[in-house]
Amino acid sequence: MRLAKSGTRLHTITPQLEPGAPSDLDLMQGIQAGDPDALSQLYDRYNGILKALILRVIHNEAEADDLLQEIFMEIWNQAKNFSAQKGKPLGWMVTLARRRAIDGLRKKQAYQRAEERFQNETEQQPDAWVHNSTDEEIVLSDTRALIQKVIRGLPLAQQQAIDLAFFRGMSQREIAAKTNTPLGTVKTRLELGLKKIYDGLKELKDEL
Amino acid sequence: MNFSEFQNQARLYVIGALEPEELEKFEKAREKFGKKGEDFITKCYALHEAFALSLRPAKASTAIKDRLMAMVKAKKEP
Numbered sequence: 278m279r280l281a282k283s284g285t286r287l288h289t290i291t292p293q294l295e296p297g298a299p300s301d302l303d304l305m306q307g308i309q310a311g312d313p314d315a316l317s318q319l320y321d322r323y324n325g326i327l328k329a330l331i332l333r334v335i336h337n338e339a340e341a342d343d344l345l346q347e348i349f350m351e352i353w354n355q356a357k358n359f360s361a362q363k364g365k366p367l368g369w370m371v372t373l374a375r376r377r378a379i380d381g382l383r384k385k386q387a388y389q390r391a392e393e394r395f396q397n398e399t400e401q402q403p404d405a406w407v408h409n410s411t412d413e414e415i416v417l418s419d420t421r422a423l424i425q426k427v428i429r430g431l432p433l434a435q436q437q438a439i440d441l442a443f444f445r446g447m448s449q450r451e452i453a454a455k456t457n458t459p460l461g462t463v464k465t466r467l468e469l470g471l472k473k474i475y476d477g478l479k480e481l482k483d484e485l
Numbered sequence: 486m487n488f489s490e491f492q493n494q495a496r497l498y499v500i501g502a503l504e505p506e507e508l509e510k511f512e513k514a515r516e517k518f519g520k521k522g523e524d525f526i527t528k529c530y531a532l533h534e535a536f537a538l539s540l541r542p543a544k545a546s547t548a549i550k551d552r553l554m555a556m557v558k559a560k561k562e563p
Contacts, residue, residue: 442500
């Protein structure tokens with residue numbers, strides 16, 4: 278995977294495809310046309326990334342698998358609502374998967390249990406954005422390593438605030454309460470951290 | 486709200502981290518900045534991709550794809 282160069286979307290990140298392979302947009306258009314093979318290919322391309330995202334939110338392997346299936350079914354059913362004008366297929370799928378995972382977390386009332394697991398993980402690895410990776414593993418993926426480099430360049434407090442907002446769906450007030458931090462400080466951490474990541478992705482893209 | 490402040494809010498908006506009172510102001514600014522604002526919000530969604538790609542891919546059960554494709558094919562059949 279590489280950070281792709283594009284004219285207007287400075288921060289676009291896409292997997293590198295084999296020559297002749299259909300683009301994500303081709304596959305989305307195939308799904309919109311009702312082609313199951315297009316969904317099959319999109320699943321093969323992104324199930325690992327989406328499963329990791331879901332797992333990061335709900336921390337339960339079986340529930341993550343079930344949710345992954347539901348999300349790809351939703352991709353099939355809702356493909357007509359995808360518009361290339363509003364973003365790329367991966368961004369649309371990640372947004373959909375994240376929303377469903379956070380909804381699932383709350384609906385299944387597993388929040389407290391996941392919170393406890395998350396708390397344990399945080400205590401064991403306070404500086405880990407990716408709870409189950411090592412430096413050696415990170416090297417195995419160019420894109421992941423580059424993004425990790427940007428994220429890990431942030432102060433821990435900013436990483437934590439963004440982690441809680443993105444992967445836990447917490448509001449600023451909830452983060453403030455959980456971390457016993459003033460609301461204004463949480464807001465500043467989120468703003469600064471997200472800006473640094475946004476700018477960092479732009480710089481990485483320019484380097485490649 | 487100037488555009489720089491709008492940009493800061495847009496990055497919070499795409500991850501759903503704006504508080505209700507901020508969201509109201511953001512929506513007003515969004516109308517004010519029009520296409521320029523919408524274009525920036527679209528770019529901000531790249532943060533979602535980045536956060537997902539920052540994770541090590543997880544292997545899904547092979548049965549999941551089989552079930553998914555069976556459901557899709559069943560749905561397509563009259």
